[in-house]
Amino acid sequence: MREIAGLFVIAIALAACPNLAAAQTAPTPHRLFVPAHETWIDTGIDVPHGAVIDVQATGAATIRQPLEGRRFVQATVGPEGTFHYADDDFDQPFPMAAAGRGPAPCFSLIGRIGIDGEPFFVGQRMSRASPGAGRLFLGLNDFDHSDNHGGFDVAVRLLVQPQPLRIRQRVPANGPPGRPAEDAAVIIFYVDGLRPDVVEQMSAMGHLPNISELFIQGGTQVEHSFTVFPSDTITSNGSMWTGCFSDRHGIKAQIGFNRSTRESENYLGTMGPVQTGMLLEREGLDRLILRARERSISMLRGPQAAEDFRASKTSDVPAMYHYVKRSGGSYNSGVLPIMNEMSPTLWTRYIADEAPLFGTPEADRFVDEANTGYAVEHMLRGQDKVTIVWLPETDTVSHHEFRGQFGQARRTIAEADRLIGEVVTHVRRQGRFDKTYFVMVSDHGHIGGQHRHLERFDLANEFFHRPRLIGEDGRWVGGGLGLSVRQHRYWNRTDGDGQEQFVFVEAVGDGVARVFL
Secondary structure, X not given: XXXXXXOEEEOEEOOOOOOHHHHOOOOOOEEEEEEOOOOEEEEEEEEOOOOEEEEEEEEEEEOOOOOOOOOOOOOEXXXXXXXXXXXXXOOOXXXXXXXXXXXXXXXXXXXXXXXXXXXXXXXXXXXXEOOOOEEEEEEEOOOOOOOXXXXXXXXXXXXXXXXXXXXXXXXXXXXXXXXXXXXXXXXXEEEOOOOHHHHHHHHHOOOOHHHHHHHHOOOOOOOOOOOOOOOOHHHHHHHHHHOOOHHHHOOOOOEEEEOOOOEEEEOOOOOHHHHHHOOOOOOHHHHHHHHHHHHHHHHHHOHHHHHHHHHHHOOOOOOHHHHHHHOOOOEXXXXXXXXXXXXXXXXXXXXXXXOOOOOHHHHHHOHHHHHHHHHHHOHHHOOOOEEEEEEOHHHHHHHXXXXXXHOOHHHHHHHXXXXXXXXXXXXXXXXXXXXXXXXXXXXOOOOOXXXXXXXXXXXXXXXXXXOEEEOOOOOEEXXXXXXXXXXXXXXXXXXXXXXXXXXXXXXXXXXXXXXXX
């Protein structure tokens, strides 16, 4: 039994094992109804110190969520609650921190020991050691119960040992080999910035039904895979699609800086995906142009100069889509952080349809819907061997919200699960489900937000540019380094420094920065 996020407890057996209930006499459960319109219900059960509270709950509650035109909002919930809440609920005082304030699902079944006890998550199924001794109360995690309807049927037992919520079977390395499906295709769901521990937790709580069915219960987790360092989106994509570390594929930053020319290049801009893709093996006209320039430099300045020029423009490392094409297959995607060509013209219609009117600055929060719609209506019509659906909003929200993936980002993850379900449903309707390999990957996780709010530190200005504080004895007593600092769009100068005297700082991602001295 282990605690996750200090709030939720799940029991997961790590190997096929007999039911622990066989080792103890199962008491008769206390059965009761928890109405959704009541704040707390006294169960009449006094929990002794050290007892295990075992709960199973069913039923449905209708809550008063307003309808929203562009976001899926769930109005009827089971005991597990929902992460599909309305924007108006973002900062509401739920009994157990939820929505934008914390990781708990909204409107879920919760419990507490005693009148003033700390609430804990119950959901559909719970088996955990009691946090204390006293009377057990159950209720709905809602800040306003007055207009709710329905409720939950609950069975409570007091046990000696916790019961496993699910069984996980490990596949031995020396097990019987599998056999590939004939004429199969691959669909890759690339969920940007997704933490695997958050996926496990949300699934165990009764959420992410599509990811749970497809990957957690019906798939295989590759436990010992890891991302690269630094694990930002652009560098990690270079490694994901080539199988090489950054010293081979040459994509080492989200903002590139050339020490020779003193110029920076933004790989996160509008042309960034194509510019980054050109650092890998080039194709078509780009390849011919590069070779022509290389020959010209070789004639004028010699072979070594030509070789240096080529090395500065491309690593010549092929990506996954190169291998697919060479094997006679076809490859398709919407928008990706690294691409070998411009975004499909038709894709722009989908992002225009999804983003709110006059909401261009918020368009990055609607790419998941645009990429999914484009995939379902266009990419999956053909027989492409590899299709990639990029869902970047989890990373976007994690960067901008103070709880990381322990707050609002959970709504985005739940929405990503719903979109994955749309793709899988479409594949089933086509009759291609049994001939499709589904893969879910992420480029990196996200730090912080679990126990406290995220805080930002301006490394460039607070440390490098901030003036030094000198004491009366001439010693450095505080402040920063007092240096001139350049970033991609900014330059903070220190009096007396020349054009060549500065520190370049690339600190686009959270928790990582590159410093060029």
